[in-house]
Amino acid sequence: MTSGGADGGWVLGVDSGGSGLRVALAPAAGPWHTRTMASREPVRTGPGGIDAAHLLEQLLPMARALLEGAGAPGAVAGTPGLPDAPARTAGPSGLVAVAIGAAGMATLGDELRAVVPGALEQAFGVRAVALAADAVTAYAGAVGQRPGAVVAAGTGMIALGTDLTRWRRADGWGHLLGDCGGGAWIGRAGLEAAMRAHDGRSGGSAALLARLESVLGPAEQLPGLLYPRSDRPALLASFAPEVARCAADDPVAGNILAEAAGHIAASAAAVFPPASAGTCEVALTGGLFKMGDPLLVPLTAVLAEQLPHARPVPAEGDPLAGSLTVARALATDSLTLPKDPRLLRLVRPSSVSYPDR
Missing domain, CATH: 3.30.420.40 (ATPase, nucleotide binding domain)
Structure with missing residues (x-):
């Protein structure tokens, strides 16, 4: 891994679909040196839609392992209610942006939108989170940010x-x-x-x-x-x-x-x-x-x-690559893909959503 992560922080891309959960870590800027992990267990869907707790149970340990493998700083606090959750990472080499692409996000993602940004903020001090339908991350992976x-x-x-x-x-x-x-x-x-x-x-x-x-x-x-x-x-x-x-x-x-x-x-x-x-x-x-x-x-x-x-x-890349594209653009304030309350929701650490347009 180059020093890009150490200088400008890291971004995390997530692809949640019917075959399981895939996670990738990359520097927020510079060459695309990525580390990946995967779970073959699909995230459950319950009465409230996509199960946020089940997603976080899988995502947070994988994110911590990827950060540790990349030499990111240690953690200082845990996430209440999530046993063995990664602790908050501080400093400029921490996790600065996360983009999650999930099948069913548009119609079943209310619980994810309500719970996940705050959990990621508390666990890692994340500056910005994008919650996207998997079609959006498929788009970003295939053609980037072009029309x-x-x-x-x-x-x-x-x-x-x-x-x-x-x-x-x-x-x-x-x-x-x-x-x-x-x-x-x-x-x-x-x-x-x-x-x-x-x-x-x-x-x-x-x-x-x-x-x-x-x-x-x-x-x-x-x-x-x-x-x-x-x-x-x-x-x-x-x-x-x-x-x-x-x-x-x-x-x-x-x-x-x-x-x-x-x-x-x-x-x-x-x-x-x-x-x-x-x-x-x-x-x-x-x-x-x-x-x-x-x-x-x-x-x-x-x-x-x-x-x-x-x-x-x-297609230039798959939906996991697309989620990294969105996360990097979010980290560098260069996201040009249109925001949408269902298809692409952006959230700051204060948990205040961006405008939908």
């Missing part, structure tokens, strides 16, 4: 765009109300086509039926396997790669991915900055796009048709 649009797709699918004056959001409403074109959507469509083939109905796919029975068992048992589970979207999404494997030789599978590409492009077009913004960037990020050409070829074609002025770019 444009990002589609983040894995099990679900959400698109976010900005002209740096306000955010535009499309989809991200979950597998029952939307997430159209995402992994659960593709998997469900593939399984439906398999069940149609099993019944002898039109629109079925014998190839997808064979894949269903190979990876999940007899078709008749699928309802009993799927419906009782609390992780139904993940199970549906697990079949999406099977749809991609069949797409080259099976017209039904190919049409499912073409329709998914159309949904994804429609969401990107809905959030893309106005034409007056010029040739802004559009980036794709998330595990869904690792399925490669079966999805990317039709998606590239429909994006060119619907967004002829967009400049497709590869």
Whole structure:
């Protein structure tokens, strides 16, 4: 680690999602020398939304370990109510800014917004905290602080765009109300086509039926396997790669991915900055796009048709890198991404929020 942290303090980026909690520490300025830790335990959601205590139980010990590993000063006080919590770090080499990107922040983040900034202030003397939807940190990781649009797709699918004056959001409403074109959507469509083939109905796919029975068992048992589970979207999404494997030789599978590409492009077009913004960037990020050409070829074609002025770019980084980007910008008063009471809330140590605009 360079002396950047010792001179200007440290920033912490956090990515909380369905696969667990990831934390990264970097100097507030200078080269991007990062240290990371991760937990495979997803943060719980309870009656009050995302469980702030559960997040802090995981985050605070990891933050302390990262700071100690970086040679930050020792602690002087603990956090009441949180056993073994890291103590407050004092001095210019302490933690100066934290950015947390969390799945569900926009609709389930009230408890996090109420509890986490004060806990981080008391534990570390943090000067500023950003609480963001994971789509915002995905945006910051993919294109930084430039105007444009990002589609983040894995099990679900959400698109976010900005002209740096306000955010535009499309989809991200979950597998029952939307997430159209995402992994659960593709998997469900593939399984439906398999069940149609099993019944002898039109629109079925014998190839997808064979894949269903190979990876999940007899078709008749699928309802009993799927419906009782609390992780139904993940199970549906697990079949999406099977749809991609069949797409080259099976017209039904190919049409499912073409329709998914159309949904994804429609969401990107809905959030893309106005034409007056010029040739802004559009980036794709998330595990869904690792399925490669079966999805990317039709998606590239429909994006060119619907967004002829967009400049497709590869994602520069993931949501964890995006949370560090936000934290660094917050620490240096250089954040240009628009603030929003639900999508990107900024808080000072006094626990007084920034204006929403």
